[in-house]
Amino acid sequence: MRKIILETEMRVYDSREELPEDLKDLLRQAEDAATRSYAKYSHFQVGAAILMNNGKVVTGANQENAVYPCGLCAERTAAFAASAMYPEVPFNKIVITAINPSEPLKEPVSPCGSCRQVLFEYEQKFGHPIEVILAGQEGPIYHFQNVATLLPYTFHAGFLPK
Numbered sequence: 001m002r003k004i005i006l007e008t009e010m011r012v013y014d015s016r017e018e019l020p021e022d023l024k025d026l027l028r029q030a031e032d033a034a035t036r037s038y039a040k041y042s043h044f045q046v047g048a049a050i051l052m053n054n055g056k057v058v059t060g061a062n063q064e065n066a067v068y069p070c071g072l073c074a075e076r077t078a079a080f081a082a083s084a085m086y087p088e089v090p091f092n093k094i095v096i097t098a099i100n101p102s103e104p105l106k107e108p109v110s111p112c113g114s115c116r117q118v119l120f121e122y123e124q125k126f127g128h129p130i131e132v133i134l135a136g137q138e139g140p141i142y143h144f145q146n147v148a149t150l151l152p153y154t155f156h157a158g159f160l161p162k
Contacts, residue, residue: 105136
């Protein structure tokens with residue numbers, strides 16, 4: 001038996017003031033998107049903003065449903081919209097944030113496994129890293145250089161029959 005250790009590297013900005021201007025703007029757009037979520041059941045509003053390689057920004061917000069599996073996360077609403085509008089344009093960055101109405105989030109929110117897998121697929125499709133920036137309502141902001149660092153040992157198309 002062997003032991004394998006997987007490590008993840010990220011940058012940590014201690015506050016919004018430390019962010020470069022382009023990330024501050026993208027974070028503002030993700031925060032704005034969160035206010036447009038439909039979170040009638042959880043009241044947990046998530047927003048995502050994707051900066052495309054063509055300079056366009058596409059946002060998304062979580063959409064809930066009384067039949068829970070029918071809802072969709074902010075990251076996937078943004079990714080699917082971006083891909084539908086600009087099918088041949090790589091994603092450069094995605095900022096993800098959330099609003100917890102009962103208590104401000106003091107640490108970054110992280111995408112679920114399904115969203116990580118979807119974002120990884122777009123990273124693979126274009127052979128282009130997607131920077132991932134995660135924020136709460138307050139506190140530090142995490143900056144990952146690519147989706148693969150959030151999803152080590154990924155499932156990918158290479159496993160599928162040819």
